[in-house]
Amino acid sequence: MNGCKQRGVSLMVGIVSLLFLIPLMGLSIDVGFIYAVDSRLQAAMDGSTLAAARALSIGETTTAQQTSAQNNAVNWFYANFPSNYFGTHNTVYDVNQGGSGQDAAGNGVYDDPSNPHLQHVTATATTVVNTFFMRWFGVNNITVSSKSDATRRDVVVMMVLDRSGSMNTSSACPDLIAAAKLFTGQFAAGRDYIGAVSFSDGAYLHSAPTTSFQTVLGYTNDSGHASGQLDNIVCNGGTGTPQALAIAYDQLYKLNLTGALNVILLETDGLPNTLTLNWWDSANSVAGIASASGCKDASTSRKTKNNGGFGSSSVLPAWDNSGHTMSSSYYSNVPAGIVGALYSGDPAQEAFSSEYFIAMFDPWQSNYTTSNNSSYEDSSTTSNATSGCAFNSGGVENNISDFAWAPLTDVYGNQLNPSTNPFAGSVTTVTSGSGTYLSLAGSNSTVWTNYHKAVLNATDNAAYQMRTNSTLPAYFFVIGLGGNCSPSCTSSPRTGDPPDNILLQRIANDPNGDLYNNPPTYSACSEESTCVHYSTQPVGTYIYSSSKTELTQAFLTISSQVLRLSH
Amino acid sequence: MRPGFPFRRRHQRGQTGSEMIEFALITLFLVTALLWSFVNAMNLVRMNEANQVTRDIGNLYIHGVDYSTYQAQSVAQVLAKGFNLQIGNSFSGNDATNNGNSGNAYVIVAQVMFIGSGTCSSLDSGVTCTNQNQYAYTQYLNFGNASLQINNVTVSSSLGTPTFPGTSSSNCGTAEACINSSGIVSDFVTGANAACTNCASFFQTQLSDGQVAYIVETFFASPDLSFSSFPGGGIHSINFF
Numbered sequence: 001m002n003g004c005k006q007r008g009v010s011l012m013v014g015i016v017s018l019l020f021l022i023p024l025m026g027l028s029i030d031v032g033f034i035y036a037v038d039s040r041l042q043a044a045m046d047g048s049t050l051a052a053a054r055a056l057s058i059g060e061t062t063t064a065q066q067t068s069a070q071n072n073a074v075n076w077f078y079a080n081f082p083s084n085y086f087g088t089h090n091t092v093y094d095v096n097q098g099g100s101g102q103d104a105a106g107n108g109v110y111d112d113p114s115n116p117h118l119q120h121v122t123a124t125a126t127t128v129v130n131t132f133f134m135r136w137f138g139v140n141n142i143t144v145s146s147k148s149d150a151t152r153r154d155v156v157v158m159m160v161l162d163r164s165g166s167m168n169t170s171s172a173c174p175d176l177i178a179a180a181k182l183f184t185g186q187f188a189a190g191r192d193y194i195g196a197v198s199f200s201d202g203a204y205l206h207s208a209p210t211t212s213f214q215t216v217l218g219y220t221n222d223s224g225h226a227s228g229q230l231d232n233i234v235c236n237g238g239t240g241t242p243q244a245l246a247i248a249y250d251q252l253y254k255l256n257l258t259g260a261l262n263v264i265l266l267e268t269d270g271l272p273n274t275l276t277l278n279w280w281d282s283a284n285s286v287a288g289i290a291s292a293s294g295c296k297d298a299s300t301s302r303k304t305k306n307n308g309g310f311g312s313s314s315v316l317p318a319w320d321n322s323g324h325t326m327s328s329s330y331y332s333n334v335p336a337g338i339v340g341a342l343y344s345g346d347p348a349q350e351a352f353s354s355e356y357f358i359a360m361f362d363p364w365q366s367n368y369t370t371s372n373n374s375s376y377e378d379s380s381t382t383s384n385a386t387s388g389c390a391f392n393s394g395g396v397e398n399n400i401s402d403f404a405w406a407p408l409t410d411v412y413g414n415q416l417n418p419s420t421n422p423f424a425g426s427v428t429t430v431t432s433g434s435g436t437y438l439s440l441a442g443s444n445s446t447v448w449t450n451y452h453k454a455v456l457n458a459t460d461n462a463a464y465q466m467r468t469n470s471t472l473p474a475y476f477f478v479i480g481l482g483g484n485c486s487p488s489c490t491s492s493p494r495t496g497d498p499p500d501n502i503l504l505q506r507i508a509n510d511p512n513g514d515l516y517n518n519p520p521t522y523s524a525c526s527e528e529s530t531c532v533h534y535s536t537q538p539v540g541t542y543i544y545s546s547s548k549t550e551l552t553q554a555f556l557t558i559s560s561q562v563l564r565l566s567h
Numbered sequence: 568m569r570p571g572f573p574f575r576r577r578h579q580r581g582q583t584g585s586e587m588i589e590f591a592l593i594t595l596f597l598v599t600a601l602l603w604s605f606v607n608a609m610n611l612v613r614m615n616e617a618n619q620v621t622r623d624i625g626n627l628y629i630h631g632v633d634y635s636t637y638q639a640q641s642v643a644q645v646l647a648k649g650f651n652l653q654i655g656n657s658f659s660g661n662d663a664t665n666n667g668n669s670g671n672a673y674v675i676v677a678q679v680m681f682i683g684s685g686t687c688s689s690l691d692s693g694v695t696c697t698n699q700n701q702y703a704y705t706q707y708l709n710f711g712n713a714s715l716q717i718n719n720v721t722v723s724s725s726l727g728t729p730t731f732p733g734t735s736s737s738n739c740g741t742a743e744a745c746i747n748s749s750g751i752v753s754d755f756v757t758g759a760n761a762a763c764t765n766c767a768s769f770f771q772t773q774l775s776d777g778q779v780a781y782i783v784e785t786f787f788a789s790p791d792l793s794f795s796s797f798p799g800g801g802i803h804s805i806n807f808f
Contacts, residue, residue, distance in 0.1 A: 010586045014593030021597070025604040032611030039618040046622060047808045050629060051780070058775050071772065076780075079769040079807045178689040185685060186777050220685045222776040512633070515661070518739065518747035524660070549691045553756055556686065557705065560678075560779045564629060 026133020037086050037129045038144045044080030045125055045148035051076040052095065052121040053152035054563050056109070057188040060214070060223055065188050066109045070095045073108075073123055081127075088144075091127040117154040117259035119191075123147070153566045154260040156193040156209050158248035159183070159217075160241075162268040162481075163368065164200045166496045167235035169484045172548035176267065176481075177230050178220070179555040183265070184230075185221030186559035189214045193260070195251050196230065199244035200237030201274045201343050201358070202365040206230070208251045234369040238343045240274035241266075242455070243363060245462045246331060246412035253330035253472050261566050262474045263540075264466065265558060266507065267551075269481035271346050271497045272459040273452070275410045276363040279338040279403065280316055284435045287316070287338060293402040294388035304388065313337070317385040324364050324411075330469075334411045339363075342400070344451050348485070352493030355448035357400050359391035400447065405430050405437035406454070414462040416454035421532045423460035423503055424453035456503060463507040467537040475565065476540040477558045478508040482521075483547045501544055502531045508540040509533060516543050516557070606792045610800050613650075617787050617802040620647045624674065625783035629808045634676045635661035635708050635749040643710070647672055650787045652711050663750030666713035671801075673711040675724050675784040679763045680705050682756055683776025690756065697759045702766035704729055705779065708750030715788050717801035722786040725805060727765035769807065781808040 052073035059065035077093045095108030112118035126145040134142075161180060167173045184194055193209035196217055206229045207216045218228030245264065252262050279288040287310035289295055296302040296309060298317040303309030310316070320339035326332065341363035345356030386392040390399040408416050408429070416438055417427045428450050430439040438454055440447050466474040480499035483489060489498045501514070501522035511533040514520035521544050525531040541561055545554040623646045624634075632639050640654045653670030666673065679702045687696030707729055715722050730743050739745035744760035745753045755761045766780070767773070774780065784805040792799030 010589035011593065014589065014597075018593075018596075022600065025600060028608045029604055029611065032608050032615070036611050036614045036618070039615045039622075043618050043622040043806050046626070047806055050808050055775075055778070058778070068775075072774075072778075075770050075772050075774075076807055078771050079780075080805075175691050182685060182689040182777070220689055222683050222685055225685065225688070512749075513660070515633075515747065515749040515751045516753055518745060518753065520747065549694050550753070552686060552689045552691075553753065556680070556756075556777055559777065560680065560705070563779075564631065564781075567630065 023133050023136050026136075030131045030134045033086070033132070034129050034142050034144060037088060037127065038146065040085065041081060041125060041127060041144055041146045042148070044077050045123060045146045046150075047080045048073045048077035048093075049121045049123050049148045049150035050567060052109075052123070053119070053150040053567060056119055056121070056152050057186060057192065057563060058222075060189050062188075062190045065191060069109050069121055073121065077123075077125065081125075087130050088127040089130075091125065093123065093125040095121065095123040112151070115259040117257050119152050119154070120149055121152070122149045150567065154192055154257065155187060155263060155562060155566050156252060156255060156257050156260045157187070157195070157263045157265055157562065158209060158251055159194065159196040160244045160248045160264060160266045161196065161198045161233070162200075162239060162241075162270070163198045163233050163235040163237075164239045164270060165236050166239075166270050166484045166486070167481075169486045170548055172269065172481060172484055172551070173233065173235040175548040175551045177233055179551040180230050180267075181218045181220045181225065181228075182552060183555040183559050184213055184217055185219040185225070186556070186563070187213070189219075193255060193257070195248075197244050197248045197251075198233055198368050199240050200235070200365075201240050201341055201361065202237075202363040203240055203244040203247050204365040204368040205247055205251070206368060209255050229368070232369060236369075238274045238358070239268065239270045239272050240276065240341060240363065241268060241272035242410060242414045242458045242462045243274070243276045243341075243412065245459070245466070246414065249462075249466045249474060250326050250329045250331050252474060253469075254327055256472060258472060261562070262472055263477060263562055264474050265477045265479075266504075267479040267481065268499055268504070269484040271500055272455045273346055274341050274343045275406075275416070275455050275458055276334075276339065276341045276412075277406050278334070278411050279406065280313065281407060281435050281437075282313060284433050285312060286433050286435060288403055288405040288407070288432075288437060288440075289338075290402055290404040290441075294390060295386065295402050296388045298385070310338075319360060319385055320362070331412050339411060342406070342451070344448055344455065346497040347452070348492065348494045348497045350448055350452075355398070355444035357398050357444075357448070359400050359402070360386065360389075398444070400440060403440045405432060405440050406451075408436065408438055410458055412462070414458040414465070416458050418457060418461045418464070420464075422457045423506060423530065424456040427454050427457065456500070460503060460506050463509075467509060467534070473538050475538040476508045477562065478504045478510075478540065478542045479551070479554045479558065480504045480542065480544045481548065481551065482544060499544075501542070502528050504544075505531055505542045508542040509537050510540060510542040511535075514544055516554070517546060521546070602794060606794075606799065609792055610789060610802065613787060613789060614802050614804075616649065617785060617804045620650065621783050621785045621804040621806045624676070624785070625781065625806045625808045628676055628783060629781045633661070633749065634674075634710070635663045637662070640665060640710050643674060647674075647785075647787070654710055661748040661750075662710075663708035663746065663748055665710040668710075668712050670712045671715065671788040671790060673709065673713055673715045673722055673786040675707075675709045675726070675782075676750075677704055677708070677726065677763075677782045677784075678706040678779055679703060679766050679782065680755060680777060680779045681774035685776045686756060694757060697757050698755065698762050702763040702774070703755040703758075703761045704744065704752045704763055705755045706750045706752060707746065715786055717786060717788050717803070718798045722803070724784055725765065725803075726763055726782065726784065729763065730760040782806070783808070
């Protein structure tokens with residue numbers, strides 16, 4: 001072969017081989033490119049449907065909420081997958097495209113067939129990816145598609161709002177009302193359920209959980225605002241937290257939406273200090289009336305305990321005139337009888353004005369504008385049921401000498417001396433016959449210490465029982481409001497104490513320390529000797545709001561967390 | 568075999584070295600093309616992985632994982648295996664700015680809320696609603712290597728650079744947003760420094776009052792793909808949930 005003709009053969013062979021090598025290398029680029037777009041598209045789909053599920057709470061009607069979900073899905077999708085991302089084109093995003101995973105009408109927002117309190121948001125997307133090298137083989141582009149589904153549980157919230165007198169100390173009551181209405185404005189009217197209990201020394205049920213909560217309670221959001229029962233709250237009186245929690249949970253239980261997210265939102269600015277008790281032990285047919293008490297039973301001869309009175313259920317005086325109906329729900333109805341609320345002062349009050357009690361006022365308030373601690377049981381009865389009682393003699397509030405003991409559960413079954421991890425430790429008990437009771441004997445100082453522990457324990461135990469109920473476990477979200485002590489929470493003497501962070505941390509079953517203040521006001525649960533976190537129980541959030549001006553942000557934070565949890 | 572047929576053709580004088588030159592030319596092109604395709608293919612592969620990592624971190628975040636803890640950052644480190652995400656020595660409690668590490672990865676996790684008129688009207692009288700009609704951070708935390716460079720440029724969040732003080736509260740509310748070690752921003756309604764100035768550009772339509780977006784932004788550099796003075800590039804990924 002002629003040498004001149006051989007020159008360049010290697011070059012030619014190399015160039016010819018490039019015709020195959022470059023497409024092969026290009027193929028890897030193209031395929032990688034397509035996969036990159038595909039993974040991005042899927043991530044965008046996930047983000048969009050999750051956001052759409054949350055957006056189901058926006059709108060005043062279910063139709064408006066579905067529209068809101070669809071619009072937000074599109075909004076989020078293009079935030080994640082901008083137009084012309086990686087040169088893609090003809091991108092089609094649809095939440096109403098029909099097909100598998102959507103309902104028969106082709107709606108991408110639909111109820112779960114087996115759980116009416118679960119909504120799905122399903123969306124599909126396609127986009128066209130241009131190829132760089134594969135077009136040499138006639139493949140100019142590839143269509144990539146993706147699908148995503150997210151769910152949102154309906155939310156049932158019972159708000160438990162503290163309207164005790166201390167809420168007036170810094171005029172926090174209007175801030176509470178405004179923040180609570182902002183909270184209701186974040187949820188889906190017509191779909192979610194919200195009710196409210198407000199409490200001071202007694203509790204008042206404003207509304208059972210209802211889908212008309214914006215009309216009944218009031219709300220504030222982008223769509224507008226409306227007045228409701230929340231607007232008329234007047235803050236006054238003590239802090240009967242365990243009773244309010246019980247009434248709130250009873251409403252959740254009565255509604256019994258097990259497929260929904262059941263939440264109790266507690267806001268309080270102080271320590272629990274009031275329990276509602278029944279001094280008649282029906283199991284042992286014995287009353288906790290002291291022998292020296294001048295209280296008289298309802299027998300014809302009106303006998304005192306020392307004269308053989310209070311011996312059977314038929315002669316119990318109607319201290320509580322009508323009992324309290326719990327609608328045959330989680331709790332039993334509270335019978336009429338020697339039932340009433342016993343208020344004890346906070347530690348700060350105890351320190352500067354001696355032990356302080358208000359005995360036997362009506363725990364079931366008829367409205368949400370007043371305190372009942374000046375309304376004694378017998379004021380509403382025709383018979384002078386509490387005549388002779390020391391606590392009823394001329395308005396003497398601080399005399400509980402009529403009582404020998406109190407039951408170890410309040411009328412709702414909240415345990416004053418729980419066997420498992422009592423918050424304030426064990427209380428002093430006494431036995432009488434076959435029964436064991438909370439001791440109320442001794443000096444006022446001794447009694448106050450014992451009773452104060454019992455109230456704290458009962459509050460903690462109320463939440464414990466509600467979280468562990470196997471039928472309807474409740475999530476607790478708690479806001480503790482500080483700064484409402486008079487004249488100051490950091491000086492003595494003062495008229496009340498700020499909320500106990502560890503108690504509220506336990507109620508929420510929140511393992512975290514203070515995430516919302518700098519510097520933190522309390523430590524992680526694991527670092528506090530009196531804090532217990534149960535990892536198998538619903539985990540909620542506790543937020544400490546150091547002043548009334550932060551209430552709005554605290555309620556907004558809670559609403560976003562509840563919606564986040566509803567996914 | 569014919570007698571005298573050369574088993575191996577001998578190069579003639581004018582041919583000597585021409586194949587080598589041709590081969591060198593081809594090789595030069597081939598190696599360049601190979602390197603180019605290798606670097607790009609590897610970055611595409613990493614882009615897939617980065618998208619997946621960002622998505623996974625976000626998925627955990629939206630379901631409540633607290634990335635201000637070492638344990639949660641360790642989970643992110645496992646998810647980002649292969650990207651050399653460094654989070655330093657173990658720490659207890661919370662650290663929203665564990666960002667002074669080496670390594671090739673940087674992660675930002677944030678929540679932003681749109682502050683509408685309803686929120687502002689709920690404020691206590693006398694409190695100025697500074698962030699009305701704006702997006703504001705309600706949480707912002709970052710970990711990994713904040714000094715990371717991609718193509719010789721230090722990475723920065725596409726959300727904008729918020730004025731956060733780390734864990735110091737000395738300038739809270741004045742020069743900086745009020746943020747704690749968990750990354751929680753407490754003055755998101757009233758603090759001008761809590762505003763997310765670039766957030767609006769991502770959304771086609773404005774969010775509703777109180778509506779929250781969860782954001783995960785990641786940066787992964789590829790220094791192992793650098794050749795000589797040619798940087799290896801890297802991946803930037805951001806996801807809104």
